[in-house]
Amino acid sequence: MTRTEQAITRLTVSYAEGVLGLEAYRSATKELEQKRDGLMSTINSAESERRAIPVSLEVVQSLLDDWDIIGVEQRREMLRGLVRHVVVKPQRPRSEVTVVPIWEAGV
Numbered sequence: 727m728t729r730t731e732q733a734i735t736r737l738t739v740s741y742a743e744g745v746l747g748l749e750a751y752r753s754a755t756k757e758l759e760q761k762r763d764g765l766m767s768t769i770n771s772a773e774s775e776r777r778a779i780p781v782s783l784e785v786v787q788s789l790l791d792d793w794d795i796i797g798v799e800q801r802r803e804m805l806r807g808l809v810r811h812v813v814v815k816p817q818r819p820r821s822e823v824t825v826v827p828i829w830e831a832g833v
Contacts, residue, residue: 730762 734755741751789796789804796804808827815822 730758730765734758734762 737746737751737754737758740746741748746754785804786808789801789808793801810826810828810830813824813826815824
């Protein structure tokens, strides 16, 4: 998605510099915005599907029980199913880190 947004920015700069005409700018921008919106929709849909999968206490307990013996890749995969996102608020002397689980809606 970043590439699409960068392409829109390049088009805007080209239009502002007079390199690109208004109709060409509008047409190309419209296509890229549709592509970006489609990508966003796909990402949101995948995220919703991931959140819709119920988290069982057995999965959480298994992760806790096996934490010291499972590999980093396995930890990452198991955490991916439990963590919605991580919020980091830089502060001094220590930053504040909040882990938001998938069962917290709309955070």
